Amino acid sequence: MVIEYADLECPYCAQAHLILKELAITRVFRHFPVTSKHPRARVLAAAAEAAGRQGKFWEMHDSLLEDQGHLDDPHLWERARRFGLDLERFEADRRSAEAGERVEADFRSGIRAGVATTPTQYAAGEAFPGVPGASLLAVLR
Amino acid sequence: MIEPGSPAPEFTLSDQDGNRVSLSDFRGRTVVLVFYPADFSRVCTDQLSVYQEVLPQFEEAGAQLVGISVDGAFCHKAFQDHQGLTIPLLADFHPKGEVAKAYGVYSEKHGVAGRALVMVGPDGLVQWSYLSPPLEIPGANLIFDALEQRTPA
Numbered sequence: 001m002v003i004e005y006a007d008l009e010c011p012y013c014a015q016a017h018l019i020l021k022e023l024a025i026t027r028v029f030r031h032f033p034v035t036s037k038h039p040r041a042r043v044l045a046a047a048a049e050a051a052g053r054q055g056k057f058w059e060m061h062d063s064l065l066e067d068q069g070h071l072d073d074p075h076l077w078e079r080a081r082r083f084g085l086d087l088e089r090f091e092a093d094r095r096s097a098e099a100g101e102r103v104e105a106d107f108r109s110g111i112r113a114g115v116a117t118t119p120t121q122y123a124a125g126e127a128f129p130g131v132p133g134a135s136l137l138a139v140l141r
Numbered sequence: 142m143i144e145p146g147s148p149a150p151e152f153t154l155s156d157q158d159g160n161r162v163s164l165s166d167f168r169g170r171t172v173v174l175v176f177y178p179a180d181f182s183r184v185c186t187d188q189l190s191v192y193q194e195v196l197p198q199f200e201e202a203g204a205q206l207v208g209i210s211v212d213g214a215f216c217h218k219a220f221q222d223h224q225g226l227t228i229p230l231l232a233d234f235h236p237k238g239e240v241a242k243a244y245g246v247y248s249e250k251h252g253v254a255g256r257a258l259v260m261v262g263p264d265g266l267v268q269w270s271y272l273s274p275p276l277e278i279p280g281a282n283l284i285f286d287a288l289e290q291r292t293p294a
Binding site for chain 1: 187188194283
């Protein structure tokens with residue numbers, strides 16, 4: 001199992017995703033939006049949570065990380081349609097206090113754990129900051 | 142590097158806007174000096190961006206953060222603007238690294254400040270200091286822990 005702290009607008013997190021998705025392991029995702037660097041990070045995190053309310057968290061997660069050139073609101077609506085989400089509900093959910101709080105709770109848990117860069121992975125009780133390299137892959141395989 | 146209990150060496154440096162900032166300006170408050178190697182480098186950018194994200198919580202905990210590197214004021218300004226930072230950045234530029242040397246965190250080999258955190262209490266004494274291994278970013282949790290463990294003034 002790997003716990004990933006990531007920012008959906010972060011290109012290194014996209015790279016990490018492409019590596020980790022090839023492995024047959026359980027992935028636990030935690031939001032770590034760094035908004036000074038990535039202004040859309042919290043918006044995207046909340047959008048993934050909102051998609052999750054309709055059972056499509058991973059679809060939204062994958063799609064955002066795999067196409068970071070399309071992260072504006074209309075692109076989110078287009079994804080929501082593609083995943084068969086109720087669009088009005090998606091819109092309300094992603095702007096809800098609850099989605100924001102969920103993202104913030106993840107973020108704070110990351111701060112407490114000492115996350116200082118995205119992505120940071122945790123596996124076998126150890127922190128692996130940065131894009132997954134040989135040391136993390138050795139633990140996961 | 143400077144140890145807890147020692148008086149923090151006084152300094153006056155320019156910030157990103159050319160204002161002169163002295164350590165004594167913070168007397169009566171807790172200030173965390175964030176020494177880092179270089180504006181715009183990947184690791185330093187991540188470190189300051191994450192600290193920026195929790196700046197309100199640092200302020201709630203009663204601490205002011207100040208970044209210090211050997212970069213000049215204009216470079217600091219560009220870095221701040223580029224990364225959306227509001228943490229003041231001080232230029233330990235001329236004579237280069239003088240403040241980092243006074244705190245024992247200057248790397249002669251690389252000609253930059255090491256990645257170090259120094260917490261200075263309201264009385265001007267060092268309360269806590271931490272030197273990070275190269276390329277390792279000290280998490281904000283270390284600063285929060287140090288703030289919690291502070292002896293009340």
